[in-house]
Amino acid sequence: MTTTQPRAATVSARESIPAYFRVLLRGQLSRGRLFGLGVLAGISVLLAVVASRLDDAQEATVFVLADYSIALLIPLATLMVAAPMLGNLVEDRLLVYLWLKPVPRWHLAAAAYAAVVCALLPVVVLPIMLSAALTGFGSLIGPAALAAVLGVVAYSGVYLLLGARFTWGLWLGLLYLVLWENVLSRFSNGMARLSIRSYLVTVLERGTDISIDLAERATWASFLIPVAIAVVAVGLTAHTLRTTDIE
Amino acid sequence: MQPAPTYEPAQLVPADALVVVDRVSKWFGDLVAVSDVSFSVSPGVTALLGPNGAGKSTMLRMLCGLALPSSGTVSVLGKRPRTNPEVAAEIGLAPQQESVFGYLTALQFVRASAELQGVANADAEARRVLGLVELDPDDTRRLPTYSKGMRQRVKLAQAIVHQPRVILLDEPLSGLDPRQRLHMVALFHELGDQGRAVIVSSHVLEEVERFGSNVVVISQGRLAAQGDFREIRALMDNRPRRLRIMSDQPRRLAAALVGQPNVSGVRIQGDTIEVDTSDIAIFARAIAPLSKQAEARLFEVHPLDDDLESVFKYLVAR
Amino acid sequence: MSTQIHDLGYRAYQGERAGVPWAVRSLAVHSMRRALGLKRAGKHKIVPVLTIGFAFLPAIVMVGIAAFIPTIGALDLIAVGDYFGYIAFALFLFTAAAAPGVLTTDRTTGMLALYLASPLNRTTYVVAKFIGIFTVMLLVTVAPMVFLQIAYTLVGAGPGGVIDFVTSIARAVLAGSVVAAALTGLGLFISSFPKRWGVASVSIVAAMLVPVIVAGLLTEEADAPAWVSYFSPPDMLGKAWEHLIGESVDRGLAIDDLGSTSVIVVAVGYAVVFLGLTWWRYQHIEVDR
DSSP: OOOOOOOOSSOOHHHHHHHHHHHHHHTTOOHHHHHHHHHHHHHHHHHHHHHHTSTTHHHHHHHHIIIIIIIIIHHHHHHHHHHHHHHHHHHTTOHHHHHSSSSOHHHHHHHHHHHHHHHHIIIIIHHHHHHHHHTTOHHHHHHHHHHHHHHHHHHHHHHHHHHHHOTTHHHHHHHIIIIIITTGGGTOHHHHHTOHHHHHHHHHHHTSSSOOTTOOSOHHHHHHHHHHHHHHHHHHHHHHHHHSOOO | OOOOOOOOHHHHSOTTOSEEEEEEEEEETTEEEEEEEEEEEOSEEEEEEOOTTSSHHHHHHHHHTSSOOSEEEEEETTBOTTTOGGGGGGEEEEOSOOOOOTTOBHHHHHHHHHHHTTOTTHHHHHHHHHHHTTOOTTOOSBGGGSOHHHHHHHHHHHHHTTOOSEEEEESTTTTOOHHHHHHHHHHHHHHHHTTOEEEEEOSOHHHHHHHOSEEEEEETTEEEEEEEHHHHHHHOTTSOEEEEEEESSHHHHHHHHHTOTTEEEEEEETTEEEEEESOHHHHHHHHHHHHHHTTOOEEEEEESSOSHHHHHHHHHHO | OOOOOOOOOOOOOOSOOOOHHHHHHHHHHHHHHHHHTTTSOGGGGHHHHHHHHHHHHHHHHHHHHHHHOTTOOGGGSOOGGGHHHHHHHHHHHHHHHHHHHHHHHHHHHTHHHHHHTTTOOHHHHHHHHHHHHHHHHHHHHTHHHHHHHHHHHHTTOSOOSHHHHHHHHHHHHHHHHHHHHHHHHHHHHHHTSOSSHHHHHHHHHHHHHHHHHHHHIIIIISOOOGGGGGGOHHHHHHHHHHHHHTOOOOOSOGGGGSOHHHHHHHHHHHHHHHHHHHHHHHHHOOOOO
């Protein structure tokens, strides 16, 4: 065996993040997951096709986008991809192979987040844009795409953190989606502020003149808060990787 | 029994120690997994021994920085592995768990490990170490299809691809056939001879004996002993040494032995005698004249509890 | 006392063997315990306790109101027929927690191979799992309604007369059993695919929420025919619940136009079909450990 060559103290982000990204993204492309995502996305397009044939097509399309694409497609798809990204590695005790490297922990968190977002954007944003385009109302495409991107950005951070931090991360994400976003956030404005969905539907509503339930956030907040949520969540994920014992 | 030496790391740590564990404890709630353990590891092969649940895996995890000690310090190459990620460049770990990445081939897995270690020519190095552990780097099968022994070898490959100075192997021989075990043991020796500290946690004591004689024995979370296991045996003066003697006159010789003050027990089994003696040195000098007096011929005088397994049993049975 | 040596080493069991029914019973009981988190650490009881609590909560609140506000009329209290709507989320979550926990873990831990090496075969294994989860589901589908009905009767807001009372209880048991059977079948079928229980849980919730929203959008916004609702299990179960209780309410929705018989048949059909699909799935699962 050859003599050890001296190496840099830690591996640079330019080398480690792509390496992590390739390993992590590959693990998300299972047949079952692609099938589930495809079904969810396909339903979005199907509903848009139906909406486009109605007399009040624009209003129907807005409801489809708000009550299905934003309320279900984005969070469910993100939950299926983001929570298991690091959560499965923890559960299977494989995280050690990625953690025990001369790499600052935030590289792994950033790469995991990037893998989630890259896996989701084509599966979520494109069908939503297509749904908006099928109705013939070009003005909907931009707001719908923006809402979808912000939704992927925010939910990915939250669910990535839950999966990394808690054994029951996926279940916690499910409870947040079902109980908080679909039930409790309707009770008060204060509770709605803690619902990512309310910011996304606000973005969608600003691009139309149709009133949408829960769309009561300030415009600037609707853009800033989802991004801020993602940044904080990824930071906390890195902190988790730094401080938690690894199996 | 000699009193336990007062531990002062500045005095007892060898200058060439790559790993230093100083009064380390680890508890999980009310469960104390490791309790006040101190030892150092120099280049070469060191066996980390202990019964199930002794704290070996917890100790290995702390040596890598995977777990933070509840008290005490772990140093690898002078730095704490938990708070200095750069130390990971000099640590290689083959963990005990069998789980593998379900969507990667062996080459993809080892190459990714090399890339994340910052190894130049990661692909070439991955191929080289896979060849070293007798795996085909061009095998397109995914890791879950591999046998247990093949997975063990893949884990070992990813642990050494970046040529670390400290290599930690948790049950590395599990699942390997006898020929593969011999090959791996030879590889461990080679790594140790290169100046690396190879720490092997294993239950396969007859193989561990082939690694060499340097052991660290942990029992119930505590350090039971460390050093050359033969020297450890010699220190156990509260346990008589047991020997087997073959003679043409076993009964006559046994009768003579019974009368010796340093002999605490004699058993006759056919034409062999098992003798327990409290002082092996005196016994060794006395057995020949005693045999001559008893007009008995000696065919064999063989120590029965001088091996690692016996030492291990004595240490963990306390 | 006579002198005897008892430790004779390993000996084959010579006693009576209870056979397959006992094996099915044992596995069903074990599945029930696992679904409720019994004989396990406290954290495994959180979701079952919370969801069962949610299922009883409206009933407890209504009974309290009826007991302490005597002037309140029966029309102001939650009707048993409406109860499904109040606890639907709790039912979905309980299904999503219980079913994956008893199926996916057997495949990932290798226990399925051990079960199939016993007197159980693939069919009896599925039957045992169904019985276990179905029994536990009755805690959230039947028990709250029976409690509500009994409590209403005690505070004077329930049915008058013994026959009416017994009939109402029987209807509650029937309605709850149909819903429990359908949810159990759906939960087991979906859980028979993924190996991770978390993925199965999300898939079950998705299988509940997506059809409801899609059917609602199509029938209420797109004026799709009412029969589209047949393809939404939660809608069918809720409506069948109302019909079986005998308190069907016309809310002006498309689903209210569907006949009670067809709704009940479809709801029962869901139970049969999903159980059958689970059986079919398990005939083809490769047991590799």
